Amino acid sequence: MSIDQSTAAKVAKLARIKVEDDALPALASEFNTILGFIEQLNEVDVDGVEPMVSVTPMRLKRRKDEVTDGNQQDKVLANAPDAREGFFAVPKVVE
C-alpha cells in the first residue's frame, strides 16, 4: 500500500491538521515508511483470533444513572481561549 500526496492531504483533512501543499510530499513519504513497517503484520496468521478489546478481563462497572457532579460552570470555562456569557465562543458555524 503506497500513500500518494492526495491521500496524505485527505488524511490531514480528516485529522483537522492544516498541512501546506509543499509539505505533502515529505508527509506522504513518512507515512509510507511507517506503513511499510506496519505491513509486517500481514505475515501473522490471525485466523480465528479475536481482536483484543480489553487487556485485563474485566466487565465495565455500572452505576445508577443519576447526576453525581455539576454546577461548576466557572471551572469548566476557566481555561477556555474564548468564553463569553457562560458559553464557549467559536467562529460562526452556521451562515
Place this chain on the structure above:
Amino acid sequence: MSDLNKLGLAEARDALRSGDVTSVELTDACLKAIDEADALNAFVHKTPELAMERAKAADERIQHGDAPSMCGLPIGIKDLFCTKGVPSQAASKILEGFKPEYESTVSQQLADAGAVMLGKLNMDEFAMGSSNETSTYGNAVSPWRRGNDDAQLTPGGSSGGSASAVAADLCLAATGTDTGGSIRQPAAFVGITGIKPTYGRCSRWGIVAFASSLDQAGPMTKNVRDAAIMLETMCGHDPKDSTSAELSVPNFEAMLTGDIKGKKIGIPKEYRMDGMPAEIEKLWADGAAMLKAAGAEIVDISLPHTKYALPAYYVIAPAEASSNLARYDGVRYGRRAQLAQGDGITEMYEKTRAEGFGPEVQRRVMVGTYVLSAGFYDAYYNRARRVRTLIKKDFEDVFAAGIDAILTPATPSAAFGLGEMTEADPVQMYLNDVFTVTVNLAGLPGISVPAGLDAQGLPLGLQLIGRPWEEGDLLNTAYALENAAGFVAKPGKWW
C-alpha cells in the same frame, strides 16, 4: 546531614521519623539543587511556594505521629499529570496556559500521603517520543556524559525530565508514565529504577491520555525499595477510571525479602536481536547468572510473536492517540490559533492543531486517523488488535508453564546523544522500545533495574517482566537483582 537531596525515599522517611531531619530541610535542599540545574531542563514548572507549604504541613503530621511512608518526601511530577492550579501541558504548545481545576488521582494520592510536589517535569510532547526531543520546553538533558566528552545525551523518553531529575538528585523520586516503555527506557538510560505496574493498577484519571489501553503511571526512583514504597501510594481502585482494578494493594515494601530461591526466570530467545551490542548481550547473561546464583532457576523460553509487537503498537497507539487528541480543538482549553478574516470553525481547528501539535504528534495523529479510516480499519487496526491478542497469549503460555518472571535487556543500547537521531527515519527511533513495548501490549508489570555501565561509562539496565497483579513478587526479584548487581555509579556534576 548534608546533601539531603541525594537521599532516597526510604532513607529520608526513616530520617524524618527519627527526627534527624525535617521535610522543610529536605525540600529546601531539593529546591536549591533544582535552581542549580537549569542546564538539565528537567523541571519546567517550579512550585517552590507550594512545596514549602506542603513540607510544613508534612512536618506537623510527622510530629503528630500521623505519617504515611511518603509523608514529607519531596518529589517531581511529570507534566502529563494534571495538577490543580499548576500548569499541566503534557509538554505541548497546544496546552499553553492550561491550569487544571482538578488534580489527577495519582498525584492526589501522593499529596494525601504527604508527599511534597517540587514542580512539573519535562517529557516528550504527549508522551510521544523516546528521547525527550519532542517537548515544547526543549530537550531535557541527561546528567550523564560519555567520559570527558561534553556532548549532551538524552535522558530517554518520554519521562525524560523525571529520569534526569532523579538521576541528578534534584528530587528524591518522580512520577512517570509508560505507554510503550516511557518509564523503563529513561530509567535504564540514567541508571535509576522504574516500574510500570499492571494495566489497571494506577488510576489514569487526570493523566493526559495518549493511548488509553496502554497508558500506566508508575514511580521512578533511586532504588527498588523506593519503587515499592512509592508504587503502593500511587496504586488503588478509583471509581473515576472505569479500567482501574478493584483489587487491594499489598504492602510491596514488606515483600522485599531478597529471597528468590526456586523462582523460575524465563530468558526469551526472541529478544536476542540481530546486531545487538555485545555489551548488552553480556549484561543480560550476567543478570541471568546473578539470579541463578541467588537461587533462581533459569529457563529458556519462547515468545514467538515478539517481532510483531512494535508494528502492532504503531497501529494501536496512534489509533488511540488520534481519538484521544481530537479533544484539542482550541475551544475548551489551551491555545487557539490566531484566525484570519473570514475563517470559520474548520479553519480554527486546522490552524490550532497545526500550530499547537509538534511534528511527531501530528505524524502519529495522522497515522492513527489513516488506520482507523473507512477501508483500512480492518486491514490495519483490527489486524493489530488480533496480533495483540497473540502477543498476550505468548506471555500467558509461559506463565502457565510455571515461569515467575522474565529477564530481558531494558534497551537495545545505552543513551544516545541529543540530535544524533535527527537524520534517522521515525521507525529508527521507535526501535528504542523493542524490549519494553510487548509488556504494555500484554498489560503486564515491568521494571527496569540499573545493572552495569557500558564502555563509555553510561548506565545500562535490565528489565524484569512479571505476572499480572504480582508487582510485589516482581519487585522482590528486582530487589535480588539489584543486590547482586550492586550498581552504585552516579553522574559527575557538570551542570
